[in-house]
Amino acid sequence: MTEIRFSGFGGQGIIRCALIAGKALSLYGNKFATMNQSFGPEARGSACSSQLIVSDDRVLYPYITVPEILVSMSQEAYDKYESDLKDYGFLIIDQDLVKSKPPRAKIKFYSVPATRFAEELGNRIIANLVMMGFFTAITKITTSEVMKKGIPGLVPDRFLELNLKAFDKGYEYGLETLKKGK
Amino acid sequence: MKKSKADPKGVLTGSHFMDGDYALAEGGLAAGCRYFGGYPITPSTETAERFSERIPYVGGVFIQMEDELASIASLIGAVWGGKKAMTVTSGPGFSLMMENIGLACMMETPLVIANVQRGGPSTGLPTLTGQQDMMQARWGSHGDYEIIALSPDSPQECFDLTIEAFNLSETYRVPVFVMTDECIGHMHEKVVIPPAEEIELVERKWYKGPKNKYLPYKNDTDGIPFMVKAGDGYRFHTTGLTRDERGYPLLNAECQATCVSHLIDKIKDNAEKIIHLEETDIDNAEILVMSYGITSRVSIKAVQEAKKAGIKVGTMQLKTVWPFPEKRVKELAGKVKAIVFPEINAGQVVLEAERVVADKCEVVSVPHYGGWVHDPKVILNAIKEAAK
Numbered sequence: 001m002t003e004i005r006f007s008g009f010g011g012q013g014i015i016r017c018a019l020i021a022g023k024a025l026s027l028y029g030n031k032f033a034t035m036n037q038s039f040g041p042e043a044r045g046s047a048c049s050s051q052l053i054v055s056d057d058r059v060l061y062p063y064i065t066v067p068e069i070l071v072s073m074s075q076e077a078y079d080k081y082e083s084d085l086k087d088y089g090f091l092i093i094d095q096d097l098v099k100s101k102p103p104r105a106k107i108k109f110y111s112v113p114a115t116r117f118a119e120e121l122g123n124r125i126i127a128n129l130v131m132m133g134f135f136t137a138i139t140k141i142t143t144s145e146v147m148k149k150g151i152p153g154l155v156p157d158r159f160l161e162l163n164l165k166a167f168d169k170g171y172e173y174g175l176e177t178l179k180k181g182k
Numbered sequence: 183m184k185k186s187k188a189d190p191k192g193v194l195t196g197s198h199f200m201d202g203d204y205a206l207a208e209g210g211l212a213a214g215c216r217y218f219g220g221y222p223i224t225p226s227t228e229t230a231e232r233f234s235e236r237i238p239y240v241g242g243v244f245i246q247m248e249d250e251l252a253s254i255a256s257l258i259g260a261v262w263g264g265k266k267a268m269t270v271t272s273g274p275g276f277s278l279m280m281e282n283i284g285l286a287c288m289m290e291t292p293l294v295i296a297n298v299q300r301g302g303p304s305t306g307l308p309t310l311t312g313q314q315d316m317m318q319a320r321w322g323s324h325g326d327y328e329i330i331a332l333s334p335d336s337p338q339e340c341f342d343l344t345i346e347a348f349n350l351s352e353t354y355r356v357p358v359f360v361m362t363d364e365c366i367g368h369m370h371e372k373v374v375i376p377p378a379e380e381i382e383l384v385e386r387k388w389y390k391g392p393k394n395k396y397l398p399y400k401n402d403t404d405g406i407p408f409m410v411k412a413g414d415g416y417r418f419h420t421t422g423l424t425r426d427e428r429g430y431p432l433l434n435a436e437c438q439a440t441c442v443s444h445l446i447d448k449i450k451d452n453a454e455k456i457i458h459l460e461e462t463d464i465d466n467a468e469i470l471v472m473s474y475g476i477t478s479r480v481s482i483k484a485v486q487e488a489k490k491a492g493i494k495v496g497t498m499q500l501k502t503v504w505p506f507p508e509k510r511v512k513e514l515a516g517k518v519k520a521i522v523f524p525e526i527n528a529g530q531v532v533l534e535a536e537r538v539v540a541d542k543c544e545v546v547s548v549p550h551y552g553g554w555v556h557d558p559k560v561i562l563n564a565i566k567e568a569a570k
Contacts, residue, residue: 022371034370035199060483061479061483062480
C-alpha cells in the first residue's frame with residue numbers, strides 16, 4: 001500500500017493530480033485507488049492537498065496516515081506537510097516555488113522546475129501535468145502509458161495535447177534526473 | 183412484481199473513477215429516475231450537480247427548488263405524475279423534509295432520498311462526516327410508519343444501493359433512504375456500471391382496470407395497492423389524512439388501525455425479503471462486529487488485527503439498516519460472546535441491537551461524535567476488551 005499526498009495552493013490543479021493518478025491506477029493499472037481531498041474554507045486559495053491511497057487490495061481506511069510520497073508545489077504546503085512524510089519516503093517539489101530544508105532521515109528528495117517548464121510550453125496552468133510526468137518517472141508507481149490514460153476527460157479536450165506534452169516533458173526530465181543519480 | 187431491464191439511455195456503462203455523490207446520481211439515472219427536485223447542501227451538492235448535467239439528456243427534469251420542504255413535495259407530485267423521482271440532502275435539509283416524508287409514507291408514494299450525512303446537530307460540520315441521522319431516518323416524521331434505509335460503504339455501493347433503493351420503493355410503495363456520508367460522498371474510487379441489460383428494475387404496479395373502478399388504497403393480493411398516473415383519466419383522491427380504500431378521509435379509530443397497520447406491516451412482514459446483509463466468518467465467531475456505511479470498512483481493518491491477535495471475530499455489514507435485522511441478530515446473540523458496534527454517532531443503531539439481544543450477549547457501543555471516521559485502533563481495543 002502506498003499513501004500519496006499532492007499539495008500546493010488552490011488553482012494549481014492539485015486535486016486533478018490525484019484524480020488523474022487514481023483514475024489511471026484503478027482503471028488501467030490493476031490497482032485499488034481511493035482518493036480524498038481537503039474540503040471547506042481552509043482548502044480554498046491557501047495550502048491545498050489531495051490524498052491518494054494505492055493498494056493491491058481493497059483500501060479499507062479511507063485517509064492517508066503517514067504518506068510515503070509527498071508532492072509539494074507551494075512553500076506553504078511544503079511547510080505544512082513535510083513533517084508527516086515517512087522517514088524513507090519520496091519528497092518531490094517544484095524547485096522554483098519551494099525552498100526546502102535539507103531532507104531529513106532517508107527521504108529521497110527530487111525537484112523539478114515544473115512551473116517554469118510549463119511556462120516554456122506556453123501556459124503555467126499545465127505545471128501540474130509536468131509534475132505528474134516527473135512524479136511517474138521518479139516513483140515508478142506505474143508506467144507513463146498507464147498514467148497518461150488517466151488524463152483524457154480530466155483536462156479540457158482542446159488542451160489534451162498540451163497536457164500530454166507537459167506530462168512527457170516532466171517524465172523525460174524525471175528519467176534524466178534518475179540517470180544522473182540525483 | 184413486474185420486472186424490466188434498465189433503459190440504456192440512463193446507464194453510463196463502463197468503469198469510472200467517480201465519487202460517491204456522483205455515483206448516487208448515476209445509480210438513480212440507471213434505475214430510471216427521471217425527476218430530481220432538490221436544494222443543494224454540502225456535502226451532497228455534487229449529486230444535484232450531476233443530475234442537473236445529466237438528466238436533461240436522458241429525458242428527465244431537474245428542478246432546483248426553493249427549499250427542502252418544496253423539494254420533497256415536488257417529488258411526491260412527480261411520482262403521482264408517473265415518474266420515478268429522487269432527491270439528495272444532508273442533515274439540516276433532511277430535518278426540513280421530515281413532514282413531507284410522512285406525507286409520502288401516508289400516500290404510499292415510492293421515492294428515494296439520499297442523505298450524505300455530515301456531523302450535527304444543527305449546521306454542525308458541513309464538510310465533515312457523520313452517521314448521526316440514522317434514527318432520524320427511522321423516526322423523524324410524526325406518527326407510526328415504517329421506511330427502508332440502506333447504507334453504502336463505497337462509491338460502488340452508492341451506485342448499486344441506489345438502484346436497490348428504487349426497486350424496494352416501487353415494490354413496497356414506500357420512501358427509501360440511501361444513508362451515506364461525507365467521507366464516501368467525496369471519496370473517489372472505481373465504480374463499475376454494468377450494461378443496461380444487466381440491471382434489473384422493478385416496474386411500478388400500474389392499475390389497468392376500468393376507469394370508474396380504481397381504488398388507490400385497495401390492497402392487491404401481495405398487500406400493495408396499484409397506482410395510476412395523474413392525467414390518465416382515472417379519478418382518484420389521495421391525502422395525508424387517514425383514509426379508506428378510495429383515498430377519502432375517514433377519521434375514526436377503526437380506519438386509522440387499518441391504514442397505519444398496513445403502512446407498518448407491509449415492511450415488517452417482508453423484512454426478510456428486504457434485508458440485505460454481508461457477513462464474514464460468523465460461524466465460530468466469539469465477537470460479532472456490526473456496522474454500516476463507511477464504518478464497516480474501517481472496522482475490517484480492526485477485525486484483521488484482532489484475528490492476528492487470535493480473537494475469533496465475525497462481521498456483519500448492514501446494507502439495510504432499516505428494517506433492522508432483528509431475527510438474524512437474535513439468532514447470533516445466542517452464539518457470540520459480545521457484539522461490538524461502532525458508528526459515527528453517540529450510539530444510535532446499537533440501541534436496536536441492545537433491544538433485540540435482550541441480555542443474551544454483551545453489546546458494546548463504539549461511538550464517534552463525527553468529523554472523521556473511527557481510528558481502527560479504537561475498534562480493535564473494543565474487540566479485545568469484549569473478548570476478555
